[in-house]
Amino acid sequence: MNSQKSKANRFARLTRALKLNFLKLLRAPGGAHKVSTGFAIGFGLELIVISTASLIYLVFYPIVRLSGGSLPAAIVGNVIGKLTFLPILLMPLAKQIGSWILPAHSMGQGPVHESAFMELFRGNWSALSELLLGGLDILAGMSVFGVILGLISYFVVKFFYVRALQRRYERRLEKRRLAAMSPGSAAVLIRKTSQS
Secondary structure: OHHHHHHHHHHHHHHHHHHHHHHHHHOOOOOHHHHHHHHHHHHHHHOOOOOOOOHHHHOHHHHHHHHOOOHHHHHHHHHHHHHHOHHHHOHHHHHHHHHHHOOHHHOOOOOOOOHHHHHHHOOOOOHHHHHHHHHHHHHHHHHHHHHHHHHHHHHHHHHHHHHHHHHHHHHHHHHHHHHHOOHHHHHHHHHHHHHO
8 A cells, every 4th residue: 555655655756856847847947949959959959968878968068058958947958858768668679770871791890798897807998899889889779769769859949838828828818908998897707717
């Protein structure tokens, strides 16, 4: 019984966190293009964080600024990318795609063996190239996923951002219209809308 409650509580916390980040995204400064660009870059870069050993964060800020994206939106996109666990889920598929992009035979290397880690500990630094080339496959595959999912998220966020702005604008118009009416007719209109 307690485990079901804790699972429900965890799920509720996760959905609250996603809603909070989405509201932050809608209130981020800049227009729809700037916010969508920032979110797409943050989301796309999150996919290559693991394969670059978090070194991508060194160029995170310059990439967002040079692209003209919103930094708060990029941070929200990065957080949502972490919450989806996509970098971990897509890693086996990314390695396969990366091996198609960077075929091992063209580099004169075969698959990465577990013994390469042990050779490093024994002082054999030639095993480092085998490990790096195995990591390049994952980096290439995750980069492809980052570009594709970043582009998809750009259009999704732009759609929701524009829709939220339109709703906010319609609510403002409704409030102005109600404020312009006489107090008695406004109260009747409010009563009618609350009943329907």
